[in-house]
Amino acid sequence: MSGETCNSPHHEAVRLRSFGQDHTLTVVDRFGAWLSATRIRKEIPSFDHKRIGDFGCGYHAIFARSILCSVDSALLVDVAIAPDLKQHPKVQAIEGPLPGVLSGTASRSLDIVLCTSVLEHLWDPLALLTEIHRLLDEGGCCLLNVPSWRGKRFLEYSAFKLSMSPRVEMDDHKMYYDVRDLWPLLVKAGFLPHNVRCFLHKWGLNTFAVCGVD
Secondary structure: OOOOEOOOOOOOOEOOOOOOOOOOOOHHHHHHHHHHHHHHHHHOOOOOOOEEEEEOOOOOOHHHHHHOOOOOEEEEEEOOOOHHHHOOOOEEEEEOOOOHHHOOOOOOOEEEEEEEOOHHHOOOHHHHHHHHHHHEEEEEEEEEEEEOHHHHHHHHHHHHHOOOOOHHHHHOOOOOOOHHHHHHHHHHOOOOHHHEEEEEEOOOOEEEEEEEOO
């Protein structure tokens, strides 16, 4: 999950730590990541020879790691990324707050963008979605996962009552997204309605979107 520069006058702090950088993932974290990975692989059965971007990839970039042997290149973006990933020959690592750190990346340079559990941490999610649309090449697609309003109750209970999820992550949430919240943002960012599929998954605890570019 990515850090960001906050635009709100009441929130000036910049997040300095990536998800998974300071703690071992809990059972809840690992199960959620597995469900997201399963959905991603269902939507994209093969990553062979693709130029991928993983925005808010987390310190260990767990999913991106699992496909490095297949892809042509991987653009990993978060406020901090593990040293071994930064040294990988297929990886371009950019450390810094989203979406500003993407400004120097060439347009139409990616085939697939992954953005998992990131938008809810941003004050200006539309700015990131607009950058994603700019970076996708013709025929490319973006896969997004965000917690839903139903998921808010589960996540906060897990974090605040059961201590099974990092409390700091829940306290960093700015928004939750049902389909009616996410779909208009995707269209405003430039994705055409006929290229957008947006639906609930993980038993309604998350909203998932698949967005293509003609």
